[in-house]
Amino acid sequence: MSGVDVLVAGGGNAALCAAIQAARDGAAVLVVESAPEHARGGNTRHTRNMRLAHDAGNGILTGPYPVEEFLDDLIGVTGGNTDPELARLLLEESTQMWDWMTGNGVAFAKSLEGSLSLGRTNAFFLGGGRAMLNALYRTARHLGVEVAYETEVVEVTLDEDTGRFASATVVDGRGRRRELTAGAFVAASGGFQGNADWMERAWGPEARNFVIRGTANNRGVVLAALDRAGAELVGDPTQCHAVAVDGRAPAYDGGIVTRLDCVPFGIVVNADGIRFHDEGEDFWPKRYAIWGRLVAAQPNQIGYVLIDSTSIDEFMPSVFPPVVADSIAELAEAMGLDGPTVEATVDGFNAACRPGRFEPTELDDCATVGLDPPKSHWARPLLEPPFYGYTLRCGVTFTYLGVRIDRTAAVRMRSGATSPNVFAAGEIMAGNVLGQGYLAGLGMTIGSVFGRLAGAGAAAAATGAPSTVASRPAERPGV
Numbered sequence: 001m002s003g004v005d006v007l008v009a010g011g012g013n014a015a016l017c018a019a020i021q022a023a024r025d026g027a028a029v030l031v032v033e034s035a036p037e038h039a040r041g042g043n044t045r046h047t048r049n050m051r052l053a054h055d056a057g058n059g060i061l062t063g064p065y066p067v068e069e070f071l072d073d074l075i076g077v078t079g080g081n082t083d084p085e086l087a088r089l090l091l092e093e094s095t096q097m098w099d100w101m102t103g104n105g106v107a108f109a110k111s112l113e114g115s116l117s118l119g120r121t122n123a124f125f126l127g128g129g130r131a132m133l134n135a136l137y138r139t140a141r142h143l144g145v146e147v148a149y150e151t152e153v154v155e156v157t158l159d160e161d162t163g164r165f166a167s168a169t170v171v172d173g174r175g176r177r178r179e180l181t182a183g184a185f186v187a188a189s190g191g192f193q194g195n196a197d198w199m200e201r202a203w204g205p206e207a208r209n210f211v212i213r214g215t216a217n218n219r220g221v222v223l224a225a226l227d228r229a230g231a232e233l234v235g236d237p238t239q240c241h242a243v244a245v246d247g248r249a250p251a252y253d254g255g256i257v258t259r260l261d262c263v264p265f266g267i268v269v270n271a272d273g274i275r276f277h278d279e280g281e282d283f284w285p286k287r288y289a290i291w292g293r294l295v296a297a298q299p300n301q302i303g304y305v306l307i308d309s310t311s312i313d314e315f316m317p318s319v320f321p322p323v324v325a326d327s328i329a330e331l332a333e334a335m336g337l338d339g340p341t342v343e344a345t346v347d348g349f350n351a352a353c354r355p356g357r358f359e360p361t362e363l364d365d366c367a368t369v370g371l372d373p374p375k376s377h378w379a380r381p382l383l384e385p386p387f388y389g390y391t392l393r394c395g396v397t398f399t400y401l402g403v404r405i406d407r408t409a410a411v412r413m414r415s416g417a418t419s420p421n422v423f424a425a426g427e428i429m430a431g432n433v434l435g436q437g438y439l440a441g442l443g444m445t446i447g448s449v450f451g452r453l454a455g456a457g458a459a460a461a462a463t464g465a466p467s468t469v470a471s472r473p474a475e476r477p478g479v
């Protein structure tokens, strides 16, 4: 297994995009995936769509989504905490990815009703992330890419000054340790959210109460190895994408179905029975990604959403049934809360609801008056029994801390050098463009665009041929 041109660590979208591009550019490629074959593909298995800039709709994507609008959206969610050059590069290159993906076997489908109104900006994978991954694996196989499953990269040796790749140590499913050499190395092994100890170091003991929505395999092993080998890190270890998930979600791999979308139609209290944030601040697609962190900041990292019968059909049904009771106090007690306290919170909320015209698809005028925190929209008193409740936990999707890269996805070293043959793509470098915040579908855009660049760069480094998709110099620095 040693002596290939390009060695790729990881088996998700970023890894496969890199492997396919490198193979198309004439390199012999080995993909090393820590998961067994049936569970290959990390977080990518759970995905539904990717965000693409485009100048006109194409029958599936509705209407144009220009690079400039995408950039405004990205700057909005990150608060400008993004590398401006890489952000622009990402969005410009995203215009190529529809053709690249379909050219490599991926099929897209129209978004369905209820899929967060993303039909213009996001291309949905026909059959979801697994089908998309299967298509990429099929293409990779036809191109001669080899895959070593149940094999983990545990160490990476680089020249500390130049960053030149020397070798990677891998351990296979039988515990056999081997040293692999290659002409170039691509790190596409995800974030570190699956590493409970690292999460605890970043967040404190609270992290033990978080749920990981995706694979347990993304434990930051390659990220830590690159750090030890002298790569420069970028991003804040506590920055991540996190959403509110059902408190009964499994510790790992619960996927998309454990997300709860009922928050705007009820109220959310903490373990003390007190509300802590405006549940109706904005449309759920724009706000769902803040609720993971909000819940993480509450006592015991848990929230409780309460709804009455009037609103129970307004949101995507939950995978686990809600707790049901005939009164608020009974509901609270069934969820382990103090009944009278929660009753007082609900009474205060009900009294503050101003009459208005309820309209779930608009920022309506049903708001509270004189309540802190307010509920700005969809505020209707909780009066109609039975009452329903769910516990909410912080569900981490992926972390942003990563290795710093340049426009070719080459890894930068703390020495100031840019590695001639080590590249990174996907979650492991997401922090270059995502300093904070998130835009739905961006994870797959980051993996695809930088995966393709990394694959091209790695093939060029290994074979000596010029890169086929060498990223153009910045046309307009800054954003």
Ligand SMILES: Cc1cc2nc3c(=O)[nH]c(=O)nc-3n(C[C@H](O)[C@H](O)[C@H](O)COP(=O)(O)OP(=O)(O)OC[C@H]3O[C@@H](n4cnc5c(N)ncnc54)[C@H](O)[C@@H]3O)c2cc1C
Residues within 6 Å of the ligand: 009, 010, 011, 012, 013, 014, 015, 032, 033, 034, 035, 040, 041, 042, 043, 044, 045, 046, 047, 048, 049, 050, 051, 151, 152, 153, 154, 188, 189, 190, 191, 213, 214, 215, 217, 218, 219, 220, 221, 222, 254, 255, 256, 397, 398, 425, 426, 427, 428, 440, 441, 442, 443, 444, 445, 447
């Ligand atoms: C429930 C859920 C839904 C999501 N939905 C979307 C969506 O619709 N759109 C979107 O854009 N994003 C979505 N995301 C985020 C998206 O999944 C990621 O941003 C994207 O898949 C990252 O791709 P990646 O290749 O970097 O990582 P992954 O797909 O996670 O792949 C990492 C791979 O590395 C392997 N690995 C880890 N460590 C090692 C090691 N040491 N050695 C060898 N292999 C290793 C893992 O087994 C895995 O195969 C979702 C995430 C989750 C959890």
